[in-house]
Amino acid sequence: MTKRKENSTNTLNEKCITEGCNLTYAVCKIGGRWKLLILCKLEEGKLRFGEIKKLIPNVTERMLTLQLRELEKDGLVKRTVYAEVPPRVDYELTEIAEELVPIWLQLSKWGEKHKELMK
Template sequence: MSGCPVEATLSVIGGKWKIVILWRLARGTMRFNELQRAISPITRKMLTEQLRELESDNLIVRTVYPVVPPKVEYSLSEYGKTFIPVMQSMAQWGLVHLERNA
């Protein structure tokens, strides 16, 4: 990494699904199947991989409850919540872009 702040950001949230996952979790805690349904057509394998990477980068928290069947929930970490204003700005820009190209 060259020290460029944009590159640093993209190294954490880059890819097709991470920002979408973070956007969904910004609205509240979700279980794996809820996330998968909300982000169709993401595959189970890809969702699992992206969630692991986001957890590794401390943007999300994975909570496992000791029940049968296992219950696992995902939520934004405190650090992940600091990214919400960035996503809100991206959403605003996206709306302008959609209107401009309609």
């Protein structure tokens, strides 16, 4: 994944939107096709990359890697590398992400209720 230029239109627009609204900031941190699903899978505890991939079979390895990196950069996922051969890496929710659990449970209930109305 390449870095965006600091003065690119995309970067400036994102900065403007996320600094202006706390809700938009929060949604940007958990938004995207896979981030919430990854966070929900980690709710049960530490998982290795392969375990997450098995739980979310339709995500590509590249996309899973990118999403995990973003979640780690944003402080929502903790990545622990063990000095073993072969190397072992675990992912788990941070305390900040654990604060989101009741929120995404509520969103899930809302989705269940309204999904039926939209059919």
